[in-house]
Amino acid sequence: QVQLQESGPGLVKPSQTLSLTCTVSGGSISSTGFYWNWIRQHPGKGLQWIGYVSFSGSTFYNPSLKSRVVMSVDTSKNQFSLKLSSVTAADTAVYYCARGIDSSGTSDYWGQGTLVTVSS
Amino acid sequence: DIQMTQSPSSLSASVGDRVSITCRASQSISNYLNWYQQKPGKAPKLLIRAASTLQSGVPSKFSGSGFGTDFTLTISSLQPEDFVTYYCQETFGTPYTFGQGTKVEIK
Numbered sequence: 001q002v003q004l005q006e007s008g009p010g011l012v013k014p015s016q017t018l019s020l021t022c023t024v025s026g027g028s029i030s031s032t033g034f035y036w037n038w039i040r041q042h043p044g045k046g047l048q049w050i051g052y053v054s055f056s057g058s059t060f061y062n063p064s065l066k067s068r069v070v071m072s073v074d075t076s077k078n079q080f081s082l083k084l085s086s087v088t089a090a091d092t093a094v095y096y097c098a099r100g101i102d103s104s105g106t107s108d109y110w111g112q113g114t115l116v117t118v119s120s
Numbered sequence: 121d122i123q124m125t126q127s128p129s130s131l132s133a134s135v136g137d138r139v140s141i142t143c144r145a146s147q148s149i150s151n152y153l154n155w156y157q158q159k160p161g162k163a164p165k166l167l168i169r170a171a172s173t174l175q176s177g178v179p180s181k182f183s184g185s186g187f188g189t190d191f192t193l194t195i196s197s198l199q200p201e202d203f204v205t206y207y208c209q210e211t212f213g214t215p216y217t218f219g220q221g222t223k224v225e226i227k
Binding site: 064107110 | 207
């Protein structure tokens with residue numbers, strides 16, 4: 001059973017960079033055909049796909065966030081990560097990592113989510 | 121960007137009822153449509169992909185239909201654990217937009 005777990009600071013100051021890591025267990029992040037997604041959910045609101053990184057390191061980002069997002073993968077640690085720069089209060093959300101069954105954003109296994117609050 | 125509009129935003133039903141939730145895309149997306157279920161405080165769970173393919177392990181009381189711009193999620197017999205929120209997601213093109221959600225409440 002594949003499991004994902006987000007980790008990182010729960011509080012980030014405005015203008016700084018939000019950094020999160022997702023650790024994958026029960027399966028290899030290098031397995032072909034899978035893409036590793038980040039999705040966020042603003043408090044009490046709907047879901048927003050942030051982007052994905054493949055095991056080879058190729059990435060695709062939501063155009064609305066593209067200028068501030070960097071995703072990477074560390075196959076030796078079975079982890080992938082998200083960096084979101086120049087954050088504002090509007091970036092306060094629960095951030096989920098998830099396994100994509102292909103490059104379409106369809107996610108079958110999700111982490112539990114981690115709340116990141118942007119505040120001084 | 122493709123806009124996804126779910127209706128209704130909320131609905132009230134009773135245990136055992138059959139309910140349907142609609143998702144409409146702002147342009148044709150073929151069958152590139154997923155449905156997720158989200159319980160309070162939990163991550164979404166994939167129920168249906170490609171408009172009508174039931175994800176492994178998901179009970180057959182959930183079914184999906186539709187093509188083009190109009191899609192439907194049907195729950196055949198509501199059980200207490202089904203009174204939660206449901207989201208559609210287009211996978212036709214980035215940014216893989218989600219609908220705003222439909223909350224199913226107990227009447």
